Amino acid sequence: MGNGVYTSQHEDFRSMCREFLAREAVPYHDAWEKEGIISREFWRKAGKTGLLGMGVPEEYGGGGEPDFRYHAVLAEELVRAQVTAPGLIAHNDVVASYLATRTTPEQAERWLPGLCSGELVAAIAMSEPDAGSNVADIRTTAVRDGDSYVLKGQKTFITNGENSDVVLVAAKTAPERGAQGISLLVVERGTEGFTRGRRLEKLGWQASDTCELFFDECRVPVDNLVGRENAGMAYMMAGLPRERLSIATVAVAAAERMLADALEYARQRQAFGQAIGSFQHNRFKLATMDTQVTIARVFLDHCMGELNAGKLTLVDAAKAKWWTTELQVEVAHHCLQLFGGYGYLKESRISKEWANSRVQTIYGGTTEIMKEMIGRSLGL
Template identity: 65%
Template sequence: MTAPAALDEFRAHCRAVLAEHAVPFHDRWEAEGIVDRSFWQAVGRAGLLGTGVPVEHGGGGEPGFRRTAVLSEELVRAGVTAPGIVAHNDVVASYLTARTTDEQKRRWLPGACTGELVAAIALTEPTGGSDLAGIRTTAVRDGDCYRLTGAKTFVTNGEHADLAVVAARTSDAPGTRGISLFVVERGTPGLHRGARLPTLGWRASDVGELEFDGARVPAANLLGREGAGAVALMGGLPRERLSIAAVALASAELALARAVEHARERHAFGNPIGALQHNRFTLATADTEVTIARVFVDHCIDALDAGQLTVTDAAKAKWWTTELQVRIADRALQLHGGHGYLDGSPAGREWLNSRVQTIYGGSTEVMKELIGRSLGL
């Protein structure tokens, strides 16, 4: 476990790096729908990428989740688009660390840590998302390569991605037993990038589409065993969902703090609007909910670091914190009134950013289904 003093030092470092390399440019990035490529290299040089990757492969050698949570909190605090870093650091880098051969580690991990290689994960298809068994992208063995055919959408880092973890069907086995994972690299013959997708929130997320027209992927880029892709994905989902929960909780805490400040400073009918009982009760409820969520997320972080975080608890953390983020963002916008509804206002931006959190990484409905099944229902 990382010592509190070391975490405080890391937090200050994150804050300084983001203040220099992200905050001054973020409005432009949001307008353009993508962050500058130089940002990835800057945060890589600063040691903010691959914190959990072993030192021998260029990472920080800190497999615990606390540093990841601190980085997420500082991204939120700085108003910087978080999903791209989360997808790269907490999803793809963790797969590449846990599921690759030594040769694959040497090829991909150092670049992912320096920011020279930007990573993405491509699961969702135009015809479906949460149902892995419904994946239609196929991979057919052809000598020393696989031919990938199909399409993926809503790929975070889709345009910048130098490598993408892609799920494809390698057999007709029922359910998810025929799913395999491949690392598809930039420049792969038959790989085409579709249009950048304009999103309501997190506008600099670089969300795009990938198309595979018989894309020739070397057999050496198979991630793990053929047919074991679903098992690998399920093993990584608790961490991915906790990453989303960390962003959601940090966002809810920030929105609440701003709402409380506004309630103290804004006056109506001769008094601060926080003196009105309805507003005071609304904020008291939100503060209680955030406090309880913080306790549970901290519990889940400890469980993950101990190798004991269950799929069920990760699902609980993901759906509860993301729905909480949406509720608090909505309450905060209501409290800010017309000023909050202005384009670019902090309250309005948070309101827009919050909405997708209950959708990606497994929707709230899917999370509740998982929890219900754990109850034997």
């Protein structure tokens, strides 16, 4: 992984990420998967190493580096090391990104240093039992009462839901206005009326703590409103290209990794007196995947450049998100088949990649929603 869009500085950062993950994550990852959660010590060590809040201004303890390519390098190295990625991406590319650009100086001073040091873990809470990809359908409400909002509702499928100390919650402050009546509130650990449900067991990403969140007459200070009241949908729309590009980055990195492993196996594994990669069917499958993955990488690199220039559109991000994640699932399917019985073993790398890949076409907006957005942009 890594190519011509990266400079020597990015490659130096890659080496640091690789060494850190080999030392502080890989030896403990099996235990994290069994426990269903990444240790808090890892978060603190990641913060100390400079892997958290890379885009946050230096005055708040961040890296002060807006270049998305550093985030992409970290995502690629997480995939390479097969270390659970969604939690770090939600923390860095979603919540820290929102709070670095939408908060007041007082709010920034309150939350950003902790997010950068790993003392605070962040989550974003949009999805609900009856509202997934369409955020406009959320039912959680926040009613102003003096110097507080009274928050009522339920969120589900929340990455970092158990570990989180600050949760960026989407709620309707003006329900009669529909999507234009959504606000973003930060709910902090220990707030009365805020509780967490059971840890959800998932098909993949076993070390990613995911749970339901409940808000029962939860009083959130008005000072925890992020940005302007009722501007939440606009903020989310502005943040979605980056979030979806982060998911696409994981997809391409995973597809590249799976293909590399499959190629190595196809050269070594013998059947009927020859390497299995020499059979025309397998050779054509690998040639097809190699072509598709190369094209995906080219478009991803283009989109990274557009994001860095402030020009990545919702539509292009949707194209990148659905195409690369569907490709990831397809590559996982064909590579597991190539590995045969060994690929079906739970301990095999490809079986884990196969399980982890499936959610990529679901979270961050399903493939169907991405295609709907693209279709509407065509005037259909």
